[in-house]
Amino acid sequence: MAGANEPREFDLIVVGCGISGLSAAVTAQQNGAKVAVLERAVKEERGGNTRYTESYWRMRSRDAVSEDFEDQLANNSGGYPDPELIQDAMRPYDEWPPLLKSLAFTDPELIATIAREAPVALQWLESFEVTFDFLPNYFINESTTRMAPVGGGLALVEALAGYAETVPDDITFFYETTAKALIHGADGAVTGIDAVGKGNRRLAIHGAAVVLASGGFEGNPEMQSHYLGPQALYIRPVARGGHYNRGEGIRMALDAGGAPAGDYGSFHAQPIDPRSGEQEPVVLTYTYGILVNKLGRRFVDEAPTTVDASYESRTRVIMQQPEGLAYAIHDGRLDDVPNWQKSVRTRVPPLMADTVPELAAQIGVDADELTATIDTYNAACPDPAGFDPIHADGLATSGLEPIKSNWARVLDQPPFRAWPIIAANCFTFGGIKVNTDAQVVNMDGEVIPGLYAAGEVVGLYYRNYPGSTSVMRGAVTGRLAALDFTRRHNRAA
Numbered sequence: 001m002a003g004a005n006e007p008r009e010f011d012l013i014v015v016g017c018g019i020s021g022l023s024a025a026v027t028a029q030q031n032g033a034k035v036a037v038l039e040r041a042v043k044e045e046r047g048g049n050t051r052y053t054e055s056y057w058r059m060r061s062r063d064a065v066s067e068d069f070e071d072q073l074a075n076n077s078g079g080y081p082d083p084e085l086i087q088d089a090m091r092p093y094d095e096w097p098p099l100l101k102s103l104a105f106t107d108p109e110l111i112a113t114i115a116r117e118a119p120v121a122l123q124w125l126e127s128f129e130v131t132f133d134f135l136p137n138y139f140i141n142e143s144t145t146r147m148a149p150v151g152g153g154l155a156l157v158e159a160l161a162g163y164a165e166t167v168p169d170d171i172t173f174f175y176e177t178t179a180k181a182l183i184h185g186a187d188g189a190v191t192g193i194d195a196v197g198k199g200n201r202r203l204a205i206h207g208a209a210v211v212l213a214s215g216g217f218e219g220n221p222e223m224q225s226h227y228l229g230p231q232a233l234y235i236r237p238v239a240r241g242g243h244y245n246r247g248e249g250i251r252m253a254l255d256a257g258g259a260p261a262g263d264y265g266s267f268h269a270q271p272i273d274p275r276s277g278e279q280e281p282v283v284l285t286y287t288y289g290i291l292v293n294k295l296g297r298r299f300v301d302e303a304p305t306t307v308d309a310s311y312e313s314r315t316r317v318i319m320q321q322p323e324g325l326a327y328a329i330h331d332g333r334l335d336d337v338p339n340w341q342k343s344v345r346t347r348v349p350p351l352m353a354d355t356v357p358e359l360a361a362q363i364g365v366d367a368d369e370l371t372a373t374i375d376t377y378n379a380a381c382p383d384p385a386g387f388d389p390i391h392a393d394g395l396a397t398s399g400l401e402p403i404k405s406n407w408a409r410v411l412d413q414p415p416f417r418a419w420p421i422i423a424a425n426c427f428t429f430g431g432i433k434v435n436t437d438a439q440v441v442n443m444d445g446e447v448i449p450g451l452y453a454a455g456e457v458v459g460l461y462y463r464n465y466p467g468s469t470s471v472m473r474g475a476v477t478g479r480l481a482a483l484d485f486t487r488r489h490n491r492a493a
Contacts, residue, residue: 010036010207012485013193015179015249018048019471020455021213022160023478029170031486036205038177038195040244047157048215049427052239052279055153056146056468062122062132065115066145072466078105098445102259102433106460113436114476121475128159138282138343143309146468182210182252190450208489209450211481216428216456217247227264227430234324238270238424239279249457253432256451257442262459264430269315272424273346281346283419284311286328288337288407290377293321296369303406305392312465319423326421327363332413337389350417359416378410427470431459438481452481
């Protein structure tokens with residue numbers, strides 16, 4: 001066996017074992033490469049966030065993304081960039097000035113590439129006996145179309161890793177191994193990884209290129225505090241896999257000169273019950289009630305549109321409340337909503353009472369404040385005729401600040417129910433700029449030879465997450481990286 005400090009030689013080194021890393025590793029192997037996969041977790045917990053997600057894809061069929069896919073990504077592709085710079089994005093990419101190539105916005109060619117390659121990636125995954133279908137989800141009302149693999153992200157991880165284990169001479173797994181730094185050759189190209197194994201053993205793994213597919217920084221409180229602010233104290237990863245994502249891949253790419261992309265100050269937020277230790281214990285019924293903070297006051301429009309299109313922005317506002325905590329308050333009319341239970345994924349029962357003051361005592365909120373909040377809200381509610389739990393019904397409050405735009409009905413019928421809600425970090429948005437081959441672009445608009453990024457390491461999202469696109473991004477960018485590498489590597493050979 002090689003010594004702890006003895007170099008290991010491979011063609012391609014992949015950092016991370018989620019959908020992006022496994023897609024890169026298996027695609028590279030299928031095209032003739034010898035691959036190393038570094039995974040921080042033990043084998044039984046491999047897969048990062050992918051292992052724990054239901055892995056919905058924003059698709060209208062096996063052959064096409066949803067009708068709104070490209071518009072959703074384009075509408076969330078940056079802040080207010082200089083139009084004099086952006087106008088050059090209409091030209092072919094090879095004619096873009098270097099400044100534009102390194103600019104922190106999602107370029108339209110990358111969006112179009114993901115849209116084009118997502119069906120290809122889905123059908124490739126099906127070749128590993130994964131089945132995709134239009135499966136039930138936790139949204140009562142929806143604004144787009146979604147497909148998912150039967151068995152969720154775990155099925156993807158086990159299918160690809162299971163295949164990799166049938167070709168151990170081609171794909172080698174290094175579990176409980178964390179990448180720490182990139183190794184560069186004399187010409188500046190990336191040629192390997194310095195890593196740390198179990199027992200703090202140092203090892204160097206050399207190859208012709210590296211794919212950084214190690215997730216975001218949702219598992220790193222220092223980076224979250226730095227980029228998201230002090231309220232990050234009150235958020236946590238939405239599932240166990242996120243704790244393994246500590247941002248080393250992003251830092252390594254930045255240290256190598258990679259251009260930042262994506263919104264470093266934001267993340268994919270989900271409203272969860274902090275009392276629950278389950279995977280993704282979301283509470284998504286609040287559109288039919290109200291949200292109050294620890295002061296007993298409303299602070300946001302609970303229902304500007306359907307919950308699947310608005311829960312993320314609501315959740316980030318929850319994070320800004322005292323102690324990052326809110327309560328979803330409902331009365332007995334919640335039972336008028338068909339199958340509302342599917343939108344509450346926590347198994348911890350709600351706090352319940354026959355009166356508002358009794359409920360206030362259970363949740364630790366001032367009874368007078370909560371009573372006044374509910375009374376004021378009730379007085380602003382319209383006639384409930386036309387209530388439609390499935391579609392945005394326009395039943396809005398009148399003269400109330402903040403307004404409630406839909407599903408505004410009085411809360412006066414026992415039992416009163418409350419679920420606590422905090423913001424969970426599904427994944428961070430800040431990452432690295434890549435081109436349509438998933439090559440890392442540096443701050444001068446040039447690619448860094450031998451360095452690729454995939455999945456959450458790729459900065460793609462700003463402000464708002466277009467739901468059900470992240471696993472798609474991971475599968476597509478992982479494959480793009482591997483295909484570009486093997487084209488170059490095989491041609492050089």
